[in-house]
Amino acid sequence: MTKPETMVHNPLMWADVPDVDVIRVGDIFYMVSTSMHSMPGCPIMKSKDLAHWELVSYVFDTFEDTPGHNLLDGKGVYGQGSWAASLRYHKGTFYVCFNCNDTHQFYVYRTKDIENGPWERTVFQEFFHDPALFFDDDDRVYVIYGGGSIHIAELTEDLRAVKPDGIRQLLMETETEGISLRCEGGHAYKINGMYYLFYIEWPNTGSCMRREICYRSTSLLGPYERRIVLEDDMGYHNKGVAQGAIFDLPDGSWCSMLFQDHDAVGRIPYLLPLRWEEDWPVLGYNGKVPESFTVPLKTCEGKPLVISDDFNHTENRLALNWQWNHNPENSLWSFTERPGYLRLHTGISAESVLMAKNTLTQRTEGPRCTAEVKLSLSGLKPGERAGLIALQSHFGTVGIRMEKDGCFLTMCVNNGSGGEKEEEEIPWKQNEVYLKIAFDFTDSRDIAEFYYSEDGEEWCSIGRPLKMLYTLDHFMGYRIGLYAYAVPGAEKPAGYADFCGFRYARKGSEE
Numbered sequence: 001m002t003k004p005e006t007m008v009h010n011p012l013m014w015a016d017v018p019d020v021d022v023i024r025v026g027d028i029f030y031m032v033s034t035s036m037h038s039m040p041g042c043p044i045m046k047s048k049d050l051a052h053w054e055l056v057s058y059v060f061d062t063f064e065d066t067p068g069h070n071l072l073d074g075k076g077v078y079g080q081g082s083w084a085a086s087l088r089y090h091k092g093t094f095y096v097c098f099n100c101n102d103t104h105q106f107y108v109y110r111t112k113d114i115e116n117g118p119w120e121r122t123v124f125q126e127f128f129h130d131p132a133l134f135f136d137d138d139d140r141v142y143v144i145y146g147g148g149s150i151h152i153a154e155l156t157e158d159l160r161a162v163k164p165d166g167i168r169q170l171l172m173e174t175e176t177e178g179i180s181l182r183c184e185g186g187h188a189y190k191i192n193g194m195y196y197l198f199y200i201e202w203p204n205t206g207s208c209m210r211r212e213i214c215y216r217s218t219s220l221l222g223p224y225e226r227r228i229v230l231e232d233d234m235g236y237h238n239k240g241v242a243q244g245a246i247f248d249l250p251d252g253s254w255c256s257m258l259f260q261d262h263d264a265v266g267r268i269p270y271l272l273p274l275r276w277e278e279d280w281p282v283l284g285y286n287g288k289v290p291e292s293f294t295v296p297l298k299t300c301e302g303k304p305l306v307i308s309d310d311f312n313h314t315e316n317r318l319a320l321n322w323q324w325n326h327n328p329e330n331s332l333w334s335f336t337e338r339p340g341y342l343r344l345h346t347g348i349s350a351e352s353v354l355m356a357k358n359t360l361t362q363r364t365e366g367p368r369c370t371a372e373v374k375l376s377l378s379g380l381k382p383g384e385r386a387g388l389i390a391l392q393s394h395f396g397t398v399g400i401r402m403e404k405d406g407c408f409l410t411m412c413v414n415n416g417s418g419g420e421k422e423e424e425e426i427p428w429k430q431n432e433v434y435l436k437i438a439f440d441f442t443d444s445r446d447i448a449e450f451y452y453s454e455d456g457e458e459w460c461s462i463g464r465p466l467k468m469l470y471t472l473d474h475f476m477g478y479r480i481g482l483y484a485y486a487v488p489g490a491e492k493p494a495g496y497a498d499f500c501g502f503r504y505a506r507k508g509s510e511e
Helices: none
Strands: 006-009 022-024 026-031 041-047 055-060 084-091 094-098 105-111 122-124 132-135 143-144 149-153 168-173 179-191 195-202 210-218 227-229 242-248 253-262 268-276 280-281 292-295 323-325 342-345 359-364 368-376 384-391 396-403 406-414 420-427 432-440 447-453 481-487 496-507
Touching: 022 149, 026 084, 041 084, 084 132, 084 168, 105 210, 122 242, 122 406, 132 179, 143 179, 149 342, 179 242, 210 242, 210 280, 242 342, 253 481, 342 481, 368 384, 384 432
Parallel strands: 022 242
Antiparallel strands: 006 292, 022 026, 026 041, 041 055, 084 094, 094 105, 105 122, 132 143, 143 149, 149 168, 179 195, 195 210, 210 227, 242 253, 253 268, 268 280, 323 359, 342 496, 359 481, 368 432, 368 496, 384 396, 384 481, 396 406, 406 420, 432 447
């Protein structure tokens, strides 16, 4: 009988899925990823063959109700929010924990049903940087955390508090010589009686690329010995593949899921084979990340990470692929007010598109992709803006600016302080317009180009190509966004923008 096999191709997803953590429960693999300022947050993906994945849920719709999370009073949480979630399964319960970088609090969420919820949360007045949740064989539970200086804190058995009389101490100081970024991004395991801690570090000598480090010990509290287990960039601009999870397969073999900084598209995941030699993990083949390899699993169908959407929905429920930029105001959007359209009301004014409520986003994908949509202008009022955005700090937009003296089609970029700088404007007389952005991430070309059309068939460029930049103030790959907002002093009552026929396509670099 032929054994099942599935071919895995790297990168696993050419899209922003950073800080991955993966577990196996039975024959299903589950993965969680960082979501920062996107809502809902902490996306959960699943797979049965490790090559094909699908979004199945989120841990939370929103998790804080603050001016920053709500884009109010000139505040936002770009690049903050939830970071580096840790996913574990223990005695019938799934746990996800993470820090929030703006509230400086630690969160533990739990559920019996990872695909449907509900999730119950506990908030700690603690800050455990890059937490690794760890259950030992005796059911005692710990958070191992920190950067450079690695600490351990014991939690109560129900994970609702730090255990008052439990272990809490410095676990170890990681390597300092020749290192510009000491160990962080931890993951903790116990395998065959040995404790393993995985981290990334960034040397300033030798290759000077991010690399994967493993510490191991026969005792939880050490001492630990260290080994470099992967130092490879797959020939891509000295950007090392590192940070992530290890996990076993049903047949007893092992894999690792790590990620690589890929400039403007974001941080993208890779799957690697893993074997054990003298109780040390050996990642990849001959120290390299393979472009492809087989895993002993039956091939199963996945679902696209980024989708087209006709918005022809009978209830106000988004496909899982969509996320809001910060907390949404749910009273200001609808599929049902005009069937076949997404209606975004401009009920809350903003100084710029970066502060606009209810910008609806999806990831972009490499090597190239395009997104287009039809925008109906009949509901817009003077002082309101609507359109399509390539969303990062260094953004670009194509859309409509409605004024008392007329309607203008514009292409804008960040003016250097978060506002819009118009690169081109065209007077617009029609009641609708088709908008398109084409993204090219091939070998970090990182160019976005902007287009408009009267009929969705013949396209004209507008403005200038945008050189996309991955900046740490957003700490997220470029997203496609639909926006509508009013500037301060806009005409009252507020208007709305209607979008329909969102079309997305991913393309190979050779096309």
